[in-house]
Amino acid sequence: MNAQNAHPLLNRIQSPADVRRLSRPELKQLATELRDHLLKSVSRTGGHLSSNLGTVELTIALHHVFDTPDDRLVWDVGHQTYPHKILTGRRDRMPTLRQYGGLSGFPRRDESEYDTFGTAHSSTSISAALGMAMGSQLQGEHRHCVAIIGDGAMTAGMAFEALNNGGMPHAGQEPNLLVVLNDNDMSISPPVGALNKYLARLMSGKFYASAREGAKQVLKNAPQLFELARRFEEHAKGMVVPGTIFEEFGFNYVGPIDGHDLDALIPTLENLRDRKGAQFLHVVTKKGYGYQLAEVDPIAYHGPGKFDPAIGLVKPATPPKPTFTQVFGQWLCDMAAADPKLVAITPAMREGSGMVEFHKRFPDRYFDVGIAEQHAVTFAAGLSCEGMRPVVAIYSTFLQRAYDQLIHDVALQNLPMVFALDRAGLVGADGATHAGAYDIAFVRCIPNMALLAPADEAETRMALTTAFRHDGPVAVRYPRGSGVGTVAAAGNSFETLPWGRGEIRRESGLVAGRPGSKRVAILAFGTMLYPALAAAEKLDATVANMRFVKPLDGALVEQLARTHDALVTIEEGCTMGGAGSAVAEHLNAAGITVPMLHLGLPDRFIEHGDPAFLLAQCGLDAAGIEAAVQQRYGQFGLLRPVANA
Numbered sequence: 343m344n345a346q347n348a349h350p351l352l353n354r355i356q357s358p359a360d361v362r363r364l365s366r367p368e369l370k371q372l373a374t375e376l377r378d379h380l381l382k383s384v385s386r387t388g389g390h391l392s393s394n395l396g397t398v399e400l401t402i403a404l405h406h407v408f409d410t411p412d413d414r415l416v417w418d419v420g421h422q423t424y425p426h427k428i429l430t431g432r433r434d435r436m437p438t439l440r441q442y443g444g445l446s447g448f449p450r451r452d453e454s455e456y457d458t459f460g461t462a463h464s465s466t467s468i469s470a471a472l473g474m475a476m477g478s479q480l481q482g483e484h485r486h487c488v489a490i491i492g493d494g495a496m497t498a499g500m501a502f503e504a505l506n507n508g509g510m511p512h513a514g515q516e517p518n519l520l521v522v523l524n525d526n527d528m529s530i531s532p533p534v535g536a537l538n539k540y541l542a543r544l545m546s547g548k549f550y551a552s553a554r555e556g557a558k559q560v561l562k563n564a565p566q567l568f569e570l571a572r573r574f575e576e577h578a579k580g581m582v583v584p585g586t587i588f589e590e591f592g593f594n595y596v597g598p599i600d601g602h603d604l605d606a607l608i609p610t611l612e613n614l615r616d617r618k619g620a621q622f623l624h625v626v627t628k629k630g631y632g633y634q635l636a637e638v639d640p641i642a643y644h645g646p647g648k649f650d651p652a653i654g655l656v657k658p659a660t661p662p663k664p665t666f667t668q669v670f671g672q673w674l675c676d677m678a679a680a681d682p683k684l685v686a687i688t689p690a691m692r693e694g695s696g697m698v699e700f701h702k703r704f705p706d707r708y709f710d711v712g713i714a715e716q717h718a719v720t721f722a723a724g725l726s727c728e729g730m731r732p733v734v735a736i737y738s739t740f741l742q743r744a745y746d747q748l749i750h751d752v753a754l755q756n757l758p759m760v761f762a763l764d765r766a767g768l769v770g771a772d773g774a775t776h777a778g779a780y781d782i783a784f785v786r787c788i789p790n791m792a793l794l795a796p797a798d799e800a801e802t803r804m805a806l807t808t809a810f811r812h813d814g815p816v817a818v819r820y821p822r823g824s825g826v827g828t829v830a831a832a833g834n835s836f837e838t839l840p841w842g843r844g845e846i847r848r849e850s851g852l853v854a855g856r857p858g859s860k861r862v863a864i865l866a867f868g869t870m871l872y873p874a875l876a877a878a879e880k881l882d883a884t885v886a887n888m889r890f891v892k893p894l895d896g897a898l899v900e901q902l903a904r905t906h907d908a909l910v911t912i913e914e915g916c917t918m919g920g921a922g923s924a925v926a927e928h929l930n931a932a933g934i935t936v937p938m939l940h941l942g943l944p945d946r947f948i949e950h951g952d953p954a955f956l957l958a959q960c961g962l963d964a965a966g967i968e969a970a971v972q973q974r975y976g977q978f979g980l981l982r983p984v985a986n987a
């Protein structure tokens with residue numbers, strides 16, 4: 343059967359208006375077809391599979407009940423929006439998912455009018471939906487605003503800040519807000535913390551909840567009786583079980599209900615749609631639902647690459663090069679074995695940050711604090727105050743969430759701790775939301791903070807040890823994926839790097855007729871060292887591996903400036919305010935003037951796509967560096983062939 347015939351109902355869906363016209367049995371059939379299509383499509387592109395398999399029915403029900411796009415669906419994180427994309431006119435573009443020029447893996451306002459709010463960082467949905475609800479009410483519109491948030495995303499402080507605000511009337515107006523909690527009892531890894539236990543307890547009171555829901559169904563067309571019953575229910579409930587925490591926040595809590603059962607979902611959503619004020623629906627789904635392998639191992643299928651659905655994920659025949667993340671994970675275990683004061687903290691990114699082994703071997707020194715970056719940083723600060731040595735493993739992009747904590751709680755008190763900043767630089771398929779583009783600029787301006795940018799895997803291990811031994815806060819930034827392959831060189835040693843010192847990796851020849859004078863020096867930060875070295879062969883440039891963004895090796899910078907006609911700085915981070923700026927500021931303070939070219943990420947957001955391609959587009963590969971240097975300095979005769987020294 344070809345794909346068209348396999349999905350007769352799905353083929354008829356051009357927009358959610360078509361979904362609204364379907365009968366209940368047709369909607370069920372649509373769910374089956376949509377799930378099948380989704381699995382096939384994601385297996386060809388890679389992407390966030392298991393969360394999407396779990397939201398098929400919920401997506402259908404929401405578009406069936408609400409008048410989208412006039413009613414607003416605000417998805418949290420947005421990694422579960424593929425069914426939504428397929429039903430909102432983007433099915434044909436699913437083969438382009440997360441590729442350059444193709445569909446984003448997350449909602450984007452510039453992609454579709456159905457994507458009401460751009461996301462990818464978690465726990466923003468309730469705030470945004472509340473803002474929309476208030477914004478539309480103030481303008482006399484009465485659209486429904488629905489936030490759909492996962493149990494993992496619900497653990498973040500921001501979600502609770504929004505609940506705290508959203509459950510109360512504002513100037514006598516109740517927000518037309520519905521929060522749907524999609525509880526699949528999973529974050530990327532198993533969820534942690536008291537909220538998870540609490541949701542499980544609500545689950546175990548299921549009978550009570552469904553009985554209560556049944557009563558609401560019956561009474562929904564008799565408003566006065568309904569209200570009376572509701573009051574009685576509140577009273578009676580107070581005698582047997584306390585109100586849910588969501589009710590304490592001022593929401594009308596309904597659930598938990600089965601999020602794969604359209605017969606439960608649709609009437610419940612209809613009821614809630616027709617009620618005034620802040621509503622809260624708790625639905626229970628299964629991550630990976632409908633694909634056995636993903637149901638059994640939702641972690642592996644959270645964000646897989648391409649695979650054959652008939653076989654599932656398979657280990658590659660030859661093991662790939664170890665990643666920077668693995669280098670970190672290995673170092674963490676080695677250092678923890680050597681130093682009982684080491685504690686490691688992750689804000690819900692155990693797998694992505696390479697901490698699975700550490701968790702296994704050192705469970706009492708492992709802290710998954712949930713999706714709570716702000717808390718992660720201040721919690722680590724507290725540990726540091728007591729003499730522990732915290733290592734906060736955090737993606738560069740997610741540290742943005744904890745900027746005040748970094749300044750106010752850590753740096754201001756000069757607390758010794760390590761930030762292992764993974765995913766520094768471009769990340770590829772996740773795109774602009776996840777790019778680690780800003781950490782150099784935002785860390786280097788904080789007093790007391792040090793920042794290392796190792797060039798390869800071996801140096802990353804040394805940088806981590808150096809940071810761990812330092813008596814103050816230090817961040818070590820390294821990119822997604824693997825580098826040039828120097829893991830073996832580091833072995834399992836705890837060698838350190840000389841503090842605040844870079845090194846010269848290549849010397850240019852001398853300029854004929856000008857003794858002691860050289861033409862161009864490239865000051866490379868982090869993994870940009872290797873393309874810089876390749877370009878330098880063509881340009882006959884000097885290359886320095888700077889290693890430290892802060893403290894900057896000022897002596898080396900001055901020496902290079904004095905002995906070269908021009909400098910080039912290069913980094914995989916935003917050029918504005920970045921490491922190149924640090925070099926310029928240093929020379930300015932030293933009163934040294936030298937022509938300078940700063941290469942790095944431009945002042946625009948870089949889209950999703952293949953990382954090597956994107957870097958090349960930004961001119962951050964060997965050819966791009968060579969071309970930029972030729973273009974800037976070639977015309978001034980700075981790059982004439984050099985005489986043999």
Ligand SMILES: Cc1ncc(C[n+]2csc(CCOP(=O)(O)OP(=O)(O)O)c2C)c(N)n1
Nearest residue numbers: 393462463464492493494495528529530690
């Ligand atoms: C601020 C922030 N921290 C971490 C992440 C990484 N992250 C993406 S999805 C996810 C788990 C979300 O769990 P949940 O909301 O329950 O959705 P599910 O995957 O279960 O569908 C995490 C930790 C993120 N996107 N944003």
Ligand SMILES: CC(=O)[C@@H](O)[C@H](O)COP(=O)(O)O
Nearest residue numbers: 419421462645694769772822
């Ligand atoms: C949605 C989200 O934030 C994560 O799932 C992220 O996509 C993981 O990225 P990595 O694949 O780089 O760990």
Ligand SMILES: [Mg+2]
Nearest residue numbers: 492493494528
């Ligand atoms: Mg979840």
